[in-house]
Amino acid sequence: MSSTHPSSTTTATPVVVPVSTAALWLVGALFLALAMYFLVGVDQGAVSVFGQNSNIHEFVHDARHLLGFPCH
Amino acid sequence: MERELIARGALCGALAGLLTFVFGRIFAEPYIQRAIDYEAGRDAAQALMNKTADLPAEPELFSRTVQADIGMGVGMIAFGIGMGVLFALVYAVCLGRVGRLRPRPLALLVAAAGFLGLYLVPFLRYPANPPAVGQADTIQQRTAAYLAMVLGSVMLLGLASWLGQQLRARFGTWNASLLAGAAFVLAIGILMALLPSFGQPITAGLGASASETPLPLTDADGVVRYPGFPADVLFYFRLYSVAGQLLLWAAIGLLFAPMADRLLNPAARRVDAVARA
Numbered sequence: 348m349s350s351t352h353p354s355s356t357t358t359a360t361p362v363v364v365p366v367s368t369a370a371l372w373l374v375g376a377l378f379l380a381l382a383m384y385f386l387v388g389v390d391q392g393a394v395s396v397f398g399q400n401s402n403i404h405e406f407v408h409d410a411r412h413l414l415g416f417p418c419h
Numbered sequence: 420m421e422r423e424l425i426a427r428g429a430l431c432g433a434l435a436g437l438l439t440f441v442f443g444r445i446f447a448e449p450y451i452q453r454a455i456d457y458e459a460g461r462d463a464a465q466a467l468m469n470k471t472a473d474l475p476a477e478p479e480l481f482s483r484t485v486q487a488d489i490g491m492g493v494g495m496i497a498f499g500i501g502m503g504v505l506f507a508l509v510y511a512v513c514l515g516r517v518g519r520l521r522p523r524p525l526a527l528l529v530a531a532a533g534f535l536g537l538y539l540v541p542f543l544r545y546p547a548n549p550p551a552v553g554q555a556d557t558i559q560q561r562t563a564a565y566l567a568m569v570l571g572s573v574m575l576l577g578l579a580s581w582l583g584q585q586l587r588a589r590f591g592t593w594n595a596s597l598l599a600g601a602a603f604v605l606a607i608g609i610l611m612a613l614l615p616s617f618g619q620p621i622t623a624g625l626g627a628s629a630s631e632t633p634l635p636l637t638d639a640d641g642v643v644r645y646p647g648f649p650a651d652v653l654f655y656f657r658l659y660s661v662a663g664q665l666l667l668w669a670a671i672g673l674l675f676a677p678m679a680d681r682l683l684n685p686a687a688r689r690v691d692a693v694a695r696a
Contacts, residue, residue, distance in 0.1 A: 362515030363683065369421040369511070376425045376508045383501025387494045389566070392558060405480040409451055409487055410494025413443050413660050415538060415547035417561040 388416040420682075424511045425504055427678045428671075432503015433496055435670035439663050440495035447659035448487050451549055453652050455483070457633075458551035464636055464645035499667060506533055506671050510679065517584070522683045523676040530672025532576055538664045540572040541565060544611045547660035552648060553631045557617055564614050571610045579603035 366373065388411060390397055391404035404411070404418075411418050481490060510529045517525065545565045553561065583599030590598065618631040632653060636645035 364421045364424070364511040364514060366512065372421045372425060373508055373512070376421075376428075376504045380501045380505035380508065383497050383504075387498040387501070389562060392562060394562070402480060405486065406490040407494030407497075408481075409443075409448065409491040410440075410498065412451060412547065412549060412656075413447050413491070413663055414495075414498060415542055415545075415660055415664065417545070417548070417553060417558060417565050418550070419553065419555055419558055 387411060388414065392416075392418060421511050423682055424679065425507045427675060427682070428503040428505075428507020428510070429500050430503070431671050431674040431678070432499040432501065432506065434499070434674060435503065435667050436496040436499020437492070438670050439499065439667040440492045442666055443491060443495065443659065443663050444487065447656060447663065448491070450652050450656040450659065451487070452483070453649070454549035454551045454656065457648060457652070461551070461633065461636060461645050468636070468638055468644055495667075499671070502533060502537070502667065503671050503675075506530060506675065509533075510675070514683075517580075518587075522679045526676035526679055527672045530668045530675075532580075533671070534664060534668035536573040536576040537569060538668075539661070540576075540607060541568040542661065544568050544614060546657055548631075549652065549656040551633060552653065554617075557631070560615070561617055564617075568610070568614060572607060575603055575606050575610070578606075 364373075385396070386403060387407050391401050392411075397403060408418065506529055509532070510526060513520075513525060513529060514522075520528065545561070545568060579599045579602055582602055583595045586595035586598055589595075616630075633648045635643045635647040637643050
């Protein structure tokens with residue numbers, strides 16, 4: 348296993364993602380993550396971005412409850 | 420490198436979400452159904468007490484089967500992808516900036532932070548509720564308070580890890596970690612105390628209760644017409660809620676760790692291959 352290799356156990360992991368050059372990907376990933384969190388957890392409950400119906404809310408209803416979000 | 424990490428995070432998250440769905444479908448779904456049945460029975464009892472005609476059930480957009488099988492699966496996988504991507508993002512930024520942590524332990528620590536910050540600490544203040552628990556007219560306030568709790572706990576957890584790193588040179592890793600942990604507990608305790616509780620105080624012999632768990636339905640003479648929400652259903656729902664999130668984050672961390680290790684240590688892998696040959 349690679350963990351037995353000395354270089355991977357004794358040295359610090361170098362900075363591999365300089366924030367300045369990776370900013371676009373990092374911001375994009377953050378946006379995607381927040382969108383998923385909002386869609387499954389919040390939308391069409393207290394606030395609604397995707398329309399004034401409850402299709403999303405009802406569809407993911409059980410997941411929303413089990414993940415701990417206030418639902419209705 | 421960030422692209423490789425984020426893609427792997429999304430993949431791990433999707434798998435973890437699928438696993439959590441299977442777990443939830445088997446263990447939690449029976450309790451969700453019992454909570455829904457309780458709600459329906461209570462509504463019927465209330466209608467009978469009010470001597471009104473039982474309101475025709477509003478047409479469901481999706482049947483219970485669709486909600487429990489497809490909806491929950493899609494919801495869990497989508498949430499898993501989101502959290503996997505968020506995990507990979509934090510992991511990528513942490514690489515090389517958090518001391519001597521190696522790729523695999525770092526994966527487990529970031530996953531633990533996600534579980535604590537996004538779920539378990541907010542859960543301590545606002546625990547997960549099954550259907551039927553919670554007044555419909557407070558959904559706005561409850562959602563706002565819950566999201567404030569999530570945001571607060573994520574930010575304070577980030578601040579605490581920053582603080583720990585600052586104190587490390589002076590107090591050593593062990594004491595710095597303890598101090599940062601104590602600061603987190605103190606700060607989050609203050610936030611919890613400031614956020615509102617929901618539910619009406621009950622004066623009829625049961626003492627005050629700061630929850631919206633339905634109490635027994637009584638008529639004007641105090642006769643119980645419908646029981647309060649079953650305690651076991653509430654307990655097991657919450658237990659499986661915690662277990663489900665624990666499973667989600669553990670799976671993300673454990674699936675991602677070896678992938679990140681291979682990605683970040685290609686040299687070590689080559690040496691391994693030579694050694695095995």
